[in-house]
Amino acid sequence: MRILLQFPEGLKQKALEYAKSLEKKGDVVFVSASPTFGACDLAIDEARNIKADKLIHFGHSEFHKVDFNVEYVPYYIDAPLEILEESLKELSGFGTISIVTTVQHIHQLDKVKGFYEKNGKKVIIGKPFGFAKANGQILGCDVGSASSVDKLVDAHVYFGGGLFHPLGALLNTTKPFVAIEPFENKVERIDGLRETYRKRSRGKIMRAIEARRFGILVSTKNGQHNMNLAAILKKKLEGNGLDAAILVANTFDFMSLNNMLEFDAFVNTACPRVSIDDIERTRKPLLSANELMEVLKIKQELATSKTTK
Numbered sequence: 001m002r003i004l005l006q007f008p009e010g011l012k013q014k015a016l017e018y019a020k021s022l023e024k025k026g027d028v029v030f031v032s033a034s035p036t037f038g039a040c041d042l043a044i045d046e047a048r049n050i051k052a053d054k055l056i057h058f059g060h061s062e063f064h065k066v067d068f069n070v071e072y073v074p075y076y077i078d079a080p081l082e083i084l085e086e087s088l089k090e091l092s093g094f095g096t097i098s099i100v101t102t103v104q105h106i107h108q109l110d111k112v113k114g115f116y117e118k119n120g121k122k123v124i125i126g127k128p129f130g131f132a133k134a135n136g137q138i139l140g141c142d143v144g145s146a147s148s149v150d151k152l153v154d155a156h157v158y159f160g161g162g163l164f165h166p167l168g169a170l171l172n173t174t175k176p177f178v179a180i181e182p183f184e185n186k187v188e189r190i191d192g193l194r195e196t197y198r199k200r201s202r203g204k205i206m207r208a209i210e211a212r213r214f215g216i217l218v219s220t221k222n223g224q225h226n227m228n229l230a231a232i233l234k235k236k237l238e239g240n241g242l243d244a245a246i247l248v249a250n251t252f253d254f255m256s257l258n259n260m261l262e263f264d265a266f267v268n269t270a271c272p273r274v275s276i277d278d279i280e281r282t283r284k285p286l287l288s289a290n291e292l293m294e295v296l297k298i299k300q301e302l303a304t305s306k307t308t309k
C-alpha cells in the first residue's frame, strides 16, 4: 500500500522510525513535511498528488468526516499526577469543579477525576461541541467540555501542557480557572488573562474603525475552509460601502499579508485561534467575524451620530 504519514510539529521527530517500521511490512511510505497543527489540516491533497491509498495522521483524533482513507493514530502521554496534591490549595473553597484536558492525556482523566472526588470535590465532566470527540477533551477551537458546564461549576481545572488549550476554554467561560502544568510542576490561576484578552480585542476593534479595505482570510485546509462565511462577510462589507477581497492560502504567511499594503484590516475565517494568538504578526488589525460585526456596528453608530448633528 502507498501511505503518506503526517505528524504534528511535536511528533515530526518520529517520522523516520515510523516510516521504516511500515516499510518493513512492505508498504511504500512517504512523509508529509508541511506544517500541521491539528486534524483540521489533513494532507489529503498531498496524498492524492502522490497517489497514496491512505493517509496516517498522528497525534490527533478525528476532527470531521472526509472523503479519503485516513487512519488516526493518537499519541498518549502519561503526565505525572503528583502535582494534583498541590492544586488542592488553589481549589480550596470550590466544591464543584470541571476538568478538561487534551487528547494526549484523556486516558488519565478518570484518575484525575478520582483524585479530586477522594478529596471531597464534586466533579462534572462536560461534553465537547463536536470537533473534539471525548468528554472532557478540548481543542483550541472546541472548548465545549468547559463552556457547556460553566453554569454548573464553581471553578474549572485544566490538566496538561502549555497555555494554548486552556486559553480557549478560559475565554469562553466565566468561572475561576486553574491551569495545572504537570511537566513544569506548576499550578496557576489564569483568570486574569480574560481581561487582558478582552482589552486586546477591544484595541483591535478600535484600530479597525477607520478601515475601508478589508482582506478576508480563507484557508484551504479541509477542516478550516469556510468560503460561505467569507462570501457573507464580503457582501456585508460591500453593503456598508466598503471594499473587500477574499484572500486564499493553505497556511497564511504573515509576511505576505503584511506586503498587501492596500488592506486596512484583515478578517479571519480560518482557525479561530489565528485572530486571537497571531494578532501581533500582522501590521493591520486581524479581526474575527464577530469583531468585524462590532466594527461595522460602531461605524454605523458614528455615521448616524454625524448625520443627526
Ligand code: SF4
Residues within 6 Å of the ligand: 037, 038, 039, 040, 041, 139, 140, 141, 142, 223, 224, 270, 271, 272, 273
Ligand atoms: S484550534 Fe485551529 S489548528 Fe487546532 S484543531 Fe482547531 S482549527 Fe485546527
